Amino acid sequence: MKLTGSNILIESLKKEGVEVIFGYPGGQVLPIFDALYDASLKFILTRHEQAAAHAADGYSRATGKVGVCLATSGPGATNLTTGIATAYMDSIPMIAITGQVKSFLIGNDAFQEADVTGITRPITKHNYLVKDVKELARIVREAFYIASTGRPGPVLIDIPSDIQLAEEEFVWPEKIDIRSYKPTYFGHPGQIKKAAKAISLATRPIIYAGGGVITSGAEGELKELAEKIKAPVTWTLMGIGGFPPTHELALGMLGMHGTAYANHSIMESDLIVAVGARFDDRVTGRLDAFAPHAKIIHIDIDPSSISKNVGVEIPIVGDAKNILKELIKGIKKLPDTHEWLKTVEAWKKKYPMRYKQDGALKPQYVVEEIYEATKGKAVIATEVGQNQMWAAQWYNCSEPRSFISSGGLGTMGFGFPAAMGAKVGRPDKIVFDIAGDGSIQMNIQELATCVCNKINVKVAILNNGYLGMVRQWQELFYKRRYSQVCISGPDFVKLAESYGAVGIRVDKKEDVRPALEKAIATDNTVFIDFRIEPEENVYPMVPAGKAINEIIGGLA
Amino acid sequence: MKRTISLLVENKFGVLARIAGLFSARGYNIASLAVSETLDPAISYMTIVVEAQDEKVLEQIKKQLNKLIDVITVTDFTKKEHIDREMVLVKINYSLSVKAKIESLLHKYVGKIIYSKGDDAIIEAVGDQAQIKALLEALDKFGVKDLIRTGKVAVGY
Numbered sequence: 001m002k003l004t005g006s007n008i009l010i011e012s013l014k015k016e017g018v019e020v021i022f023g024y025p026g027g028q029v030l031p032i033f034d035a036l037y038d039a040s041l042k043f044i045l046t047r048h049e050q051a052a053a054h055a056a057d058g059y060s061r062a063t064g065k066v067g068v069c070l071a072t073s074g075p076g077a078t079n080l081t082t083g084i085a086t087a088y089m090d091s092i093p094m095i096a097i098t099g100q101v102k103s104f105l106i107g108n109d110a111f112q113e114a115d116v117t118g119i120t121r122p123i124t125k126h127n128y129l130v131k132d133v134k135e136l137a138r139i140v141r142e143a144f145y146i147a148s149t150g151r152p153g154p155v156l157i158d159i160p161s162d163i164q165l166a167e168e169e170f171v172w173p174e175k176i177d178i179r180s181y182k183p184t185y186f187g188h189p190g191q192i193k194k195a196a197k198a199i200s201l202a203t204r205p206i207i208y209a210g211g212g213v214i215t216s217g218a219e220g221e222l223k224e225l226a227e228k229i230k231a232p233v234t235w236t237l238m239g240i241g242g243f244p245p246t247h248e249l250a251l252g253m254l255g256m257h258g259t260a261y262a263n264h265s266i267m268e269s270d271l272i273v274a275v276g277a278r279f280d281d282r283v284t285g286r287l288d289a290f291a292p293h294a295k296i297i298h299i300d301i302d303p304s305s306i307s308k309n310v311g312v313e314i315p316i317v318g319d320a321k322n323i324l325k326e327l328i329k330g331i332k333k334l335p336d337t338h339e340w341l342k343t344v345e346a347w348k349k350k351y352p353m354r355y356k357q358d359g360a361l362k363p364q365y366v367v368e369e370i371y372e373a374t375k376g377k378a379v380i381a382t383e384v385g386q387n388q389m390w391a392a393q394w395y396n397c398s399e400p401r402s403f404i405s406s407g408g409l410g411t412m413g414f415g416f417p418a419a420m421g422a423k424v425g426r427p428d429k430i431v432f433d434i435a436g437d438g439s440i441q442m443n444i445q446e447l448a449t450c451v452c453n454k455i456n457v458k459v460a461i462l463n464n465g466y467l468g469m470v471r472q473w474q475e476l477f478y479k480r481r482y483s484q485v486c487i488s489g490p491d492f493v494k495l496a497e498s499y500g501a502v503g504i505r506v507d508k509k510e511d512v513r514p515a516l517e518k519a520i521a522t523d524n525t526v527f528i529d530f531r532i533e534p535e536e537n538v539y540p541m542v543p544a545g546k547a548i549n550e551i552i553g554g555l556a
Numbered sequence: 557m558k559r560t561i562s563l564l565v566e567n568k569f570g571v572l573a574r575i576a577g578l579f580s581a582r583g584y585n586i587a588s589l590a591v592s593e594t595l596d597p598a599i600s601y602m603t604i605v606v607e608a609q610d611e612k613v614l615e616q617i618k619k620q621l622n623k624l625i626d627v628i629t630v631t632d633f634t635k636k637e638h639i640d641r642e643m644v645l646v647k648i649n650y651s652l653s654v655k656a657k658i659e660s661l662l663h664k665y666v667g668k669i670i671y672s673k674g675d676d677a678i679i680e681a682v683g684d685q686a687q688i689k690a691l692l693e694a695l696d697k698f699g700v701k702d703l704i705r706t707g708k709v710a711v712g713y
Contacts, residue, residue, distance in 0.1 A: 304619035
């Protein structure tokens with residue numbers, strides 16, 4: 001039996017195990033939406049296409065499955081692009097489906113036409129313009145395969161509306177073979193042997209773990225390696241949840257707003273075992289001063305990540321979990337790290353993470369209380385800016401896929417829709433978006449999506465009336481010339497209520513916990529407007545362009 | 557430094573844009589580019605001369621190219637035995653006073669006259685970089701009016 005392109009698309013999505021699509025209709029996707037009318041797929045209608053992309057991304061981060069978003073041609077598709085770029089920078093598997101004007105109109109500047117494959121080429125792992133309905137099923141199959149294997153990433157499929165209507169037999173390709181795409185999963189045994197030897201000879205080893213640990217599900221192996229060789233472990237923003245922060249070998253996050261002891265440890269180390277991390281500039285600080293005594297073992301599935309920023313002595317390309325397994329087996333002689341751990345411990349004592357507790361409502365305190373109230377078991381999404389760093393520093397996420405944050409692109413407005421997507425994927429979890437009053441206003445319209453679909457998300461707005469991180473930089477590096485950072489917002493309580501959600505305002509420290517308890521007990525989306533200390537800064541901080549042991553400010 | 561690399565890529569629409577886009581997005585420079593179909597019409601062959609500051613950048617360029625889904629193989633000719641050629645068309649002053657000199661010069665260099673009319677001639681030359689360079693230097697004093705060159709093509713052996 002012949003099916004329309006739209007039905008082939010839907011059957012293909014079902015074959016891929018898709019349960020939910022986030023999206024928004026429009027002129028050039030009418031045939032797809034007509035087919036969706038009868039389909040058993042769950043559809044979440046967002047209030048902006050950007051939010052659909054972030055929601056699909058958040059769903060993917062929280063579940064490990066491939067998130068799917070759908071939008072119309074032209075403006076629908078361009079609205080997805082921030083979300084696609086966000087997923088691309090953080091290696092998140094996602095499928096973006098866009099409608100396109102009819103094949104024969106492409107290039108004619110038709111109504112709502114944009115060259116979407118052209119626009120998204122640098123922000124997708126791969127993309128397709130479907131020119132023949134016969135290719136559609138294969139393209140969907142390939143797109144999911146490419147998105148979810150190797151170093152994952154978003155893949156876009158642009159489908160002209162006449163292709164959505166064209167009829168063809170539905171033939172699902174069971175096998176897939178892309179001759180030009182063969183990701184490496186198993187590390188080179190010779191390289192693993194070299195790495196094992198380097199570890200045996202190290203006296204000051206440190207493990208530096210990134211998002212690759214989460215993607216690969218290597219948290220168990222990471223812990224085993226750390227405990228076997230008794231090396232301290234630090235992680236990136238993307239690596240949060242890959243190692244228990246309460247573990248005695250845990251150093252917390254490193255880099256610009258990392259712990260001082262993580263930064264001192266990596267700077268003084270003689271061997272860095274990098275696992276699924278890419279030596280981002282927010283991590284390394286001044287490159288030529290980074291970890292001057294260290295030899296580097298770099299485990300990464302993407303060969304282009306290796307020696308991109310920092311020269312690497314022992315690269316191992318492949319999947320982190322597989323490689324760590326072999327590496328653990330390969331280490332015969334254990335390094336003696338006794339003295340090193342004492343040094344690290346002394347840094348921990350000398351430079352603990354702390355903040356000034358003076359009775360004022362502090363954002364760090366709010367985050368700590370969220371941790372307590374949720375027993376550390378919530379899924380935390382963040383916006384971007386100070387809220388993101390406080391969440392990273394003070395919520396001790398110990399489970400993979402429980403910290404959802406735009407690391408690479410740093411997209412304000414990401415957290416709320418991503419939290420929404422995470423909640424759809426993990427309805428069993430309490431999901432919090434730790435937000436700022438600036439970021440939340442960038443996708444605040446999603447209150448309607450949450451309320452309509454009963455997606456019960458808690459939003460903790462750390463409201464300081466500023467675009468706080470920019471203000472902090474202006475304070476520290478631009479002589480307090482506060483230029484366009486004082487931002488007014490709506491009455492968040494009334495706003496939430498007007499959407500049918502619940503709003504709570506908190507001005508005092510003692511009201512934090514009761515408000516959180518109430519929010520958690522409420523079967524609805526809740527906005528909590530925490531009126532925090534306006535000029536609180538994120539510390540520790542390494543100024544841009546400085547070595548990461550040149551730490552300024554605060555008490556730490 | 558200039559380096560020659562070749563790519564086998566899927567012969568699909570948009571592939572050239574992906575490669576050009578990668579170069580521009582990452583700030584790499586293409587000195588020349590030649591593209592054609594291969595014996596297998598599903599595959600195209602590209603010879604790219606890249607301008608890279610150092611080995612590290614060249615390494616990144618190759619890795620990034622390899623990462624593109626439509627790129628099948630990347631070959632770096634830096635340390636590989638290969639033959640490369642480029643072609644130039646030179647429009648030159650061919651008036652009576654220089655005619656004989658140009659003709660005798662062409663015995664020593666790559667290049668032949670493929671067209672002439674009045675005071676103008678067009679010389680076609682195929683050779684490696686050094687040969688082309690030598691020819692152009694020799695022709696310079698006769699008054700080169702126009703010069704068109706193809707990108708380099710290279711093949712390993």
